[in-house]
Amino acid sequence: MKTSSSSSSPATSMCHTPPESPVSAAKMRTSGRGAVAGVLKYFKAQKKVSPVQEEEYHRFRLLHNRLIQLRFINARTEATMANLKVNVEDQLFWVWLRVNKMRNYVVENSIEAQRLRQEIKLRQVLSLQMPLLNEWSKMDARNFEALSKLTRKLHALSVRLPFLHGATVDVVAIHEEMVTAIELMDEIEDIVIKFLPRVEIILYEMTELLSMFKQELSYFEDMEKSLFLIPVFAAKESSLKVHVLQKIEEERKSMQH
Template structure:
């Protein structure tokens, strides 16, 4: 019972100096607790702000990355379209030449077949057996005939090359 009753006993009187010191101690303790509370609250707000800023920064980074990828894809598509247009510009001029080639193809095949026949004839006349002797003058004549055929083919190509004329104003190819 004595342990419980001691709480109900009147307190001793404390001197006025001690009372001021206790009061200042309590005030300092309260100020310390308030600053701890303020620091804890500021730390919480700072961490929340930091977390929000990091999330926002990450979202912005993701959006920028997606936009860059989209821009790269669009640039690739534009480059493909440009290259396609360049190819069509080159081919559009060549398509007419290919159409005209159908008209002169028979003459070209005839010229090539004549050359083949002449070269075959020349090569058959050459001696191919070991120890065979040939007439130097006949070989010379045949070589001259082959050179004449080659010159004819060259002139044939030059004639058809000059028939194609390019007009700059209309940017079309005209065959004369």
């Protein structure tokens, strides 16, 4: 009886011990192997084993096998998750590169579209003002012709005036010429009065056109300066992206190691 009680005490005490605190994986493996080896040596040393001890030993082996299976499953799951994490990071990296390229493409297209809109606007303004400018050139030619006629008439009248001593004067002819000159001047005055509002409108529009043209020139100069700055900013952005990508790659490699 003493022998049976002493032989059954290690198994029962081993089965009913309270769970220990969690430790590292290496210590758990070494402790588990040592415990199994100790149990095997103990049962090999015993010549006669009771059925209760055999049952406890069988349950212990099942639990140990289950623990090994769980450790293997956990290790395989961790390896799979690590590979999956690396693949997902690579995919996110390439997606980020594509998004960055698309963003640069959209910015370039928006700049080009803005330049085309400004050019179309300038052409619309000039197309509205060109008929007025053409009409002004025609009116200028007419005014020049009228002034040249008036100059010739006045010159002819002044030449016909008698400046020599004792010369006779045809008063009727001079009167007729003066009346003709006055009528011509009245016609010129009527023409000037008639076209004066239109000339004022044209001058106002020309002033507005000139101011708009100067404004458009300033806009084009600003846009040209911006276009010159775009490659500089693009180069800086590319260098920053490369630096960030290198940092991300270094961090990922350090995490893998």
